[in-house]
Amino acid sequence: LIGSGLNILREIALASFAHHLVTATMNLELHSPGSPHVQVNLEALIGSLTDAEQTGVPMPLQLTFGSGQIHHQGKALRGPSLQAGQLLRLCEERSVRSLTFHPQLDAAEILRFLILLKALQHRDAFDRGKIAAAFGVAGIRHVSIGTAEPTPSAEPRDDSHEPPPPGLAGYQALADCVQENHVLALHGRALDVQVVMGVVEQTAQDLMEGPSGLLGLASHDNVDRFTVGHSVRVALLALQVGRAADVSRDELIRVGTAALLHDIGKSKVPQEILFKAGRLEQEEWREMAKHPRLGAEILLEQRELDPSAVGTAFCHHLAPAGLGYPRPEFPFEPSGVSKLVRVCDVFEALTSVRPYKKALTPIEAYTVMFRNEPDFDPLWLRFFVRVLGLYPTGLRIRLTCGQEAVVTGPGRALHQPWVQIQPPSGDDSPPEDGAPAKFEIGEPVHGVVHEIQSVITHDRSVPVGEGDAQILTQHSHGACLGRLGEDPDPLRQ
C-alpha cells in the first residue's frame, strides 16, 4: 500500500512539475517577468521539483519531447501535454528534444532559462556550439538541454516515446487557440478569428470521424489553466450536441466558435480574482460578474466574427426568468446557441476538478442541474442529456466483471452506451473471456451480460448500483450555476 502510495506521489509531483512548466511558458506571454503571477508560479515549479526529488524521482529530472507530448522516462505525461502545445512548439523550433533540471535550480534561474527559450532573438543560442556560451552569459547552470543534433555531451537518443493518443493534435490545437486569443484579448489586439474558425472546423470533422479519442482526452485534462481547458471542453460539448441538432456545417462552426470564445472576457478580469482560492468578496464578485459583458465587447471588435459569438459571450450566464448575470439593460430571451452553451458551461464546470471541489459524475451533474431546472432552458437541458446519455462518450467506467472500459458512443438506451475495454496500464494483452473490445452495455457477449459497476472520475470511483444510501458528494456547486450571492463562476481558480 505504501509502495503504491509513493508511486502515486511521484506521479503527482512529476505531473505537477510539468504543469507548472507549461504554465510558466504561458505566464511569460501574459505578464512581465517581475510580475507576482510569474514569481508565484516559478516558486511552485521549484517546489514541485523538490517534491519530485523527495518522493524518489531520479534526479536530475529529465523531460523529453516527442510525438506531441511531454515524456518522463519514455512515459507520456498526458494531462500536462494536452495544453503544452506552446512549450512543445518552442522546443521543436529550437531543436530542443529534452530538458534536464537539477535539484539545485531556483526560481530566478529557471526564469532566466525560460526567457532565453522564449525570446525570438535568442533562437540562435540553441544552435550547437552556442549553447554553453549562451547559458554561461545567462547564468544558467542547473538546466541542460538535449538537442536533436547529436553532440558529444548530449544524452543518447531515446526513441521510446509513447505514440500520441487519437485526437491529441486536435485537442492541443483547440487549447492553443484559446490560449493565444486570450493573450491577444488581454493586450487589446485583434483576435485570430480565421484560425479559430479553422480549428473549430477541423474539430467538427474529427468529432464526426471518431469522437471518442478527442472526448476521451478531456477526462485527462484536469488542470484548468486560464480557463483554457474549460473553454475547450465546452466547445467539444457544444459541437457534440450541435451536430445532433440538424444544423449545417457552417452553422456548426459558428456554434463551436461561439463556445470556444465564450469566456474570452475573463482575460480582462484581474488574475488575483480569477484564480483566488477562497470565496470572493462582494467587490471581487462584481468584478468577476463583468466578464460576460467584457467578452461581448472584445468580440464585438472582431469584424470577421459571426455575431452569435458576441451574444453567447454576453448570455452564457443568463438563465430564464431573469436569473443569472449580467442583468441586461432590457430583458430578452437568449438565442438557441446561448442556451446550449449555458448548459454545456455548467455541465463542464460540475464535472471537472477544481481546487475546492471534486468532479461530479455526469449523472450527478444532471441531478444537480435538474434540481435547479429553472436555471436552464428545459428543452435544451433535456436535449443535451439525450444526446450525451447518462454515460457520455469518453467517460471511464468499471464493469461488473472488474474490467475498466471507456464509453465510445451512445447506445439504444440512455443507460446502455457502447464501451471499449481498456487494458490495464502497460498491458497489451487482449481482454479476458474472449470478450470483444467493443460492445453495447446490456447486450450478451458470449453469454455474459456486462453492466456498469461504477464511474471513474479523476479522484473517485462512484458506484452506480441500487440501494447505496451514503452521501456521495458534499461540495458546493451552487457557484457553477451563477446564482446571486454565491461565487459567480466556478472557474476562477
Add this chain to the structure above:
Amino acid sequence: LIVPIYVVMGSDSTDGRLQAELHETVERVQRRIRGELQNTSSLPVAMFNACDPMIEAVLAHAASTVFLEHMLTSADLHVMEITGPAVEDVRPHEMQALGRQLAAEDEQGPPSLMGGLTRERLWVLLDLVVKGSAQARIGAATRLHETITEILDPGQLDPMLLGQVASLLQEACLRDDMPSLLRDLLDQAAGQHLEQDQAPGEEKP
C-alpha cells in the same frame, strides 16, 4: 480518529470555540496518525516529512467530512452556523429517479439552435450602447445601426421582429441616457412598423 471528534461534539461549546476545537482535534489526529505511520513503517522519516502537506490535507478532509456528517445529524449542534461554501448532496436514489424519469420521457426533436439570434444580437448591442465602455458604445451603436438597417430591408421584413424592435427602441428612447442615434433608429423602425399596420387611406398618427 472518531473518538476525539465525539469528544468535541459532546461538549457544549459555543460556535467559535467549537470550530477552534475542531481544528485542534484535526491537528491532534493528524499528528497522532502521522506518528503511528512513522513508527510502524520501515521508510525513512524524511519521506513522511516530504509528504506531510498531502497527508495533512487528506486527513483534514477526512476528519472534517466525518465531523460534518455527524454534526448535521445531531440536534444539539444545529445552532452552529456552517460557514464556507454551501453543501450540496447528491444521493443515489435521486440520481436513479432522474435516470428513470429521463428514460421514460418521450423523445423530442432538437430545439432551434439558430433561433433568436437576430433578436439576441439587437438586445445585446443595445445593452452595450448603454452600459458598455466608451469604445464599445461607439462600436455597438454602429453595429446596431447596421443591424436595424438590415431588418428594415423590405425584402427581409419580419413584422414580428420589427414590432419587437420598435417597442424596444421606444422603451430605450424614453431614457435620458440614450444617444441621439437611437432616436433616429426609433423613427425609422417605429415608422416602418406603423406603416405595416396602417390601413390604406388611414391618417397617420
